[in-house]
Amino acid sequence: KAGVTQTPRYLIKTRGQQVTLSCSPISGHRSVSWYQQTPGQGLQFLFEYFSETQRNKGNFPGRFSGRQFSNSRSEMNVSTLELGDSALYLCASSFGDRGGNEQFFGPGTRLTVL
């Protein structure tokens, strides 16, 4: 069974630009969650999508948004990039039908904002 895939793996942008990251979950999984990992703040929850609906949202500004498609693939978008948005962005997929579901992570997208 294929794992979670994320594209692109690496991205370099400049301040003020916007970026879109993509995540393809494990087949059969309906939940996709996004996390930001930085050396200073650690792993922080961005949002979760389940069956094309945002089910949960972390404490991030509105510049961070996402969506999920009918095939469960998800994208997240960051507009008006800031230097502090440089991070590893991880997505995780699960069946999503209960809180104890195992979440499986992709390899991440490393975003560098110059």
Next chain:
Amino acid sequence: AQSVTQLGSHVSVSEGALVLLRCNYSSSVPPYLFWYVQYPNQGLQLLLKYTSAATLVKGINGFEAEFKKSETSFHLTKPSAHMSDAAEYFCAVTSDTGGENKLTFGTGTQLKVEL
């Protein structure tokens, strides 16, 4: 609100020695607890999870963890460290509130294994 505290941001052990990585949690509802490992430039790999079925949980690569409700702890252990265990380890908590899938992570423990 839920939270996780990992004691010791860096732990160093000799190859063949016991590995003990500490995790304490705070949750107002019965928690689900997880340990993940992250190797450099990679995502997180699930080591094991606790979902109330048994307090001693066995995971992959010889790791196990024991859930102690009285101590609100979920420490990760491995009897004999191997060089390949060197990585960063994260403890995480979530709960079954309306199917919520949000993981709250600890700050991580970097494990170093020395010859």
